[in-house]
Amino acid sequence: MARTVVKLGSSVVAENDGTLRAEVIARICTALADRHAAGDDVVLVTSGAIARGMRIMDLPVRPTAIEDLQAASAVGQGKLYRVYDELLRERDVTTAQVLLTFFDMSARLHYLNARQTLRKLLEWRVLPVINENDTTTTDEISFGDNDFLAAQVAVLVGADELVLCTDIEGLFTANPRIDPDASLVREVADVADLEALSIGHETSALGSGGMRSKVVAAEMATAAGIPTTICSGILPGALEAVLSGEGAGTRFAARPARYSSFKLWLKYAKPTRGTVVIDDGAARALRDGAASLLPVGVVAVQGSFDAGDAVEIVTRAGEPVGKGISTFSRDELAAVAGEKTATVRERLGGAADEAVHRDYLVLG
Numbered sequence: 001m002a003r004t005v006v007k008l009g010s011s012v013v014a015e016n017d018g019t020l021r022a023e024v025i026a027r028i029c030t031a032l033a034d035r036h037a038a039g040d041d042v043v044l045v046t047s048g049a050i051a052r053g054m055r056i057m058d059l060p061v062r063p064t065a066i067e068d069l070q071a072a073s074a075v076g077q078g079k080l081y082r083v084y085d086e087l088l089r090e091r092d093v094t095t096a097q098v099l100l101t102f103f104d105m106s107a108r109l110h111y112l113n114a115r116q117t118l119r120k121l122l123e124w125r126v127l128p129v130i131n132e133n134d135t136t137t138t139d140e141i142s143f144g145d146n147d148f149l150a151a152q153v154a155v156l157v158g159a160d161e162l163v164l165c166t167d168i169e170g171l172f173t174a175n176p177r178i179d180p181d182a183s184l185v186r187e188v189a190d191v192a193d194l195e196a197l198s199i200g201h202e203t204s205a206l207g208s209g210g211m212r213s214k215v216v217a218a219e220m221a222t223a224a225g226i227p228t229t230i231c232s233g234i235l236p237g238a239l240e241a242v243l244s245g246e247g248a249g250t251r252f253a254a255r256p257a258r259y260s261s262f263k264l265w266l267k268y269a270k271p272t273r274g275t276v277v278i279d280d281g282a283a284r285a286l287r288d289g290a291a292s293l294l295p296v297g298v299v300a301v302q303g304s305f306d307a308g309d310a311v312e313i314v315t316r317a318g319e320p321v322g323k324g325i326s327t328f329s330r331d332e333l334a335a336v337a338g339e340k341t342a343t344v345r346e347r348l349g350g351a352a353d354e355a356v357h358r359d360y361l362v363l364g
C-alpha cells in the first residue's frame with residue numbers, strides 16, 4: 001500500500017483562457033480512484049482556482065495584482081472543488097476540501113494540527129483535495145506556488161511518492177518552448193547534477209513558478225526521502241504509468257532521509273527572520289557535529305527577530321552554515337554577541353546558554 005501525493009498545475013486543470021479541461025480532469029480522477037480502490041492513500045493538491053475564477057469573471061488574462069488574484073481564487077475555488085468532488089463521488093471516493101496557508105505550515109502547532117487532520121482523513125479513506133487558501137494570504141505568508149505546497153504536504157503526510165503534473169512531459173535540458181534542441185531528462189540521481197541545465201521561471205499562461213519551482217519542490221521532497229516525478233497531466237497515460245510504477249516523465253531519486261520531521265519542517269517550512277554571523281571557530285564546531293551555537297561565537301546580528309524565530313547562520317564571509325531557531329530575540333542576542341557564558345547569564349538572566357540549540361539547528 002502506497003501513499004501518493006499528486007499535484008495538478010493550473011496548466012493541467014485549465015486551458016489558457018481559464019476554461020476547465022473537463023476530459024483531462026475526469027481521466028485523472030479515474031486514475032486516482034483506481035489507486036484508491038487498490039488500497040493506496042491518495043492526496044490531491046490542485047491549482048486552478050484563479051484560472052476558474054478568471055474564466056467566470058471574464059478576465060482576459062491571469063491578473064497580477066494580489067487583490068485580483070485573491071478575488072479570482074475566491075470565485076473559482078468552490079466551483080473547482082465541486083468538480084473533483086462530483087467526479088470522485090461517481091467513482092466511489094469520498095473527498096474533503098483542505099485549504100492551507102504558509103502560516104499553517106510555518107507555525108509548528110498549526111503544522112501539527114494540519115498533519116493530524118490529514119492523517120485522520122486518510123485513516124477514514126477520504127481523499128483530501130488541497131489548495132492554498134489564497135484569499136487570506138499575503139506575499140509574506142504565501143507558498144508562492146503549489147509545487148512547494150505539494151512538497152510540504154508530501155512531507156506532512158509521510159508520502160511514499162510525489163507526482164507533479166504539468167503541461168509538459170517533464171524536465172527538459174532547456175525550456176523546449178524556447179530551445180527546440182532541448183531533450184527530456186528521464187532520471188535525476190542528484191539535484192546538484194542539474195546546475196548545467198537551463199531551468200527557468202517561465203511559466204505556461206496560467207502557471208506560477210515554472211519548471212524551476214518544480215525542481216526545488218523535488219529537491220525538498222527527495223531530501224525527505226520521497227521520490228518525485230514531474231510528468232504531463234495532459235498526455236493520456238503518463239500519470240497512469242507513474243502511478244502503476246511503470247514510470248514516465250522525469251524521476252528524481254529519493255535521497256536517504258537525513259532529517260527528522262521537525263528538522264525538515266525547520267529547513268523548508270519555517271521562514272527566516274534574520275541572520276546571525278558567526279566566527280570561524282563556531283562555524284567549524286557546528287559543521288563538525290554535536291555543538292550548539294553559543295553567543296561567544298556570534299559576531300553580528302542582522303534583521304529583526306523574536307526568540308523562537310528561525311535565523312540564517314552564516315560565516316563572516318557570508319557562507320551559509322545552517323538555519324536554526326534563536327533562543328533569544330535580536331536585541332538580546334546583539335547584547336551578548338561575543339560574550340562568554342558567565343556574562344550571558346548575568347545579562348540575560350540565565351534561562352538558556354545557547355544562542356541556537358543543536359536540536360533546533362539544521363546545517364546546509
Ligand SMILES: Nc1ncnc2c1ncn2[C@@H]1O[C@H](COP(=O)(O)OP(=O)(O)O)[C@@H](O)[C@H]1O
Pocket residue numbers: 008009010011012165166167168170171172173174175176177198199200201202203204205206207208209210211212
Ligand atoms: N527546462 C525546462 N523543462 C521543461 N519546462 C520548462 C523548462 N524551463 C521552463 N519550462 C516551462 O515550465 C512550464 C511549466 O511550469 P508552470 O507553467 O508553472 O506549470 P504548472 O501550471 O503546471 O505548475 C512549461 O510549460 C515550460 O514552458
Ligand SMILES: N[C@@H](CCC(=O)OP(=O)(O)O)C(=O)O
Pocket residue numbers: 008009010011046047048049050051073131132134144145146147206207208209210
Ligand atoms: N492557488 C492557486 C495556485 C497557483 C499556482 O501555484 O499555480 P501552478 O503554478 O499552476 O501550480 C490557484 O488555485 O489558482
